Amino acid sequence: MQKKSLKIIIFLIVILLLVIVFCFVKTESEENRAEEKQNYVLTQQELEELNKELWAEQNKGGTFKVSSAPGLFPKFLSGWLDPKYPKLGDNQYISIKMKDPNGIQNVILKIRDDKNRDLIIEELSLTLVEGDNKEGIWATDWKVHDVNEIFMTTFIAQNIQGKRDNLDYFVFIDNK
Numbered sequence: 001m002q003k004k005s006l007k008i009i010i011f012l013i014v015i016l017l018l019v020i021v022f023c024f025v026k027t028e029s030e031e032n033r034a035e036e037k038q039n040y041v042l043t044q045q046e047l048e049e050l051n052k053e054l055w056a057e058q059n060k061g062g063t064f065k066v067s068s069a070p071g072l073f074p075k076f077l078s079g080w081l082d083p084k085y086p087k088l089g090d091n092q093y094i095s096i097k098m099k100d101p102n103g104i105q106n107v108i109l110k111i112r113d114d115k116n117r118d119l120i121i122e123e124l125s126l127t128l129v130e131g132d133n134k135e136g137i138w139a140t141d142w143k144v145h146d147v148n149e150i151f152m153t154t155f156i157a158q159n160i161q162g163k164r165d166n167l168d169y170f171v172f173i174d175n176k
Contacts, residue, residue, distance in 0.1 A: 061080060061081060061082025061083060061084060061093065062080070062081060062082075062084040063078055063079065063080055064078070064079045064080070064081060064169055065078070065079075066078055066079055066096075066167055066169075068165065068167075072165065073099070073100040073101065073102065073159055073163065073165075074098055074099070074100040074104055074157040074158070074159045074163065074164070074165050075098065075099045075100065075165070076096060076097075076098060076155065076157070076165065076167045077096075077097040077098065077099055077135075078096075078097045079094070079095065079096045079097070079155075079167075079169060080093070080094070080095045080096075080139075081093070081094055081171065083174070085171075085172050085173065085174040086144045086171070086173065086174060087144070087173065087174045088144055088145060088147070088173065089143065089144065089145070090143070090144050091141050091142070091143055091144075092141060092142060092143075092144050092171075093139065093140075093141045094109060094126075094139065094140060094141065094142070094153065095126075095129065095137050095138065095139035095140075096126065096137070096138055096139075096155050096157075096167070097131075097135075097136070097137050097138075098135070098136060098137075098138055098157055099134070099135045100133075100134060100135075100157075100159045100160075101134060102134075102159050102160050102161050103132075103133040103134050103159060103160045104128075104133045104134075104136070104138070104157055104158070104159055104160075105133070105158050105159055105160050105162075106125065106126075106157075106158055107125075107126040107138040107155060107156070107157045107158075108123060108124070108125055108126065108155070108156045109123070109124045109125075109126055109140060109153060109154070109155055109156075110122075110123050110124075110153070110154040110156065111123070111124070111142065111147070111151060111152075111153060112151065112152040112153075112154055113147070113148065113151065113152070114148055114150040114151055114152050114170060115148065117152060121145070121146050121147060121151070122142060122145075124140045124142055125140070126138035126139055126140045126155075127139060127140065133160075138157075144173070147173065148173070149172065149173045149175065150170055150171070150172055150173070151170070151171050151173070152168055152169070152170055152171075153168070153169045153170075153171055154166055154167070154168050154169075155167040155168075155169070
């Protein structure tokens, strides 16, 4: 009987030790998590600086998608804006990649009011800056002025045969 009682006592001591170790590890783990969480708390100023950095990274030049009907030329392939979200007074670089087996004669860009699309704010001729007139990139830059929070860019491309195609793209002003 004493052996059985001794075994039970040893078993209970082992269980008690396991419970103590488990509680200690759990408490230490919770303290570590609380400490880690505290390390991730940012001040308002740090948060604002981080937001500015993220916005600046997102506002770097970027492509925009275009679509042209298959088999029709001139064909718009892709576009680029830098900055993507300009402020009033910024210089904005705008380019468009074009393709036409007969050759592009010219590309014009009309900056238009988004609400009154007949109101042309500025009209610019794009210059071939890369490739050739059969497949190349046409570009210009302009100083952003006299536009609303959203403005419309209309690319008008004409090939050597006199065929034309238009592409409208909306640009959003950075109000931050």
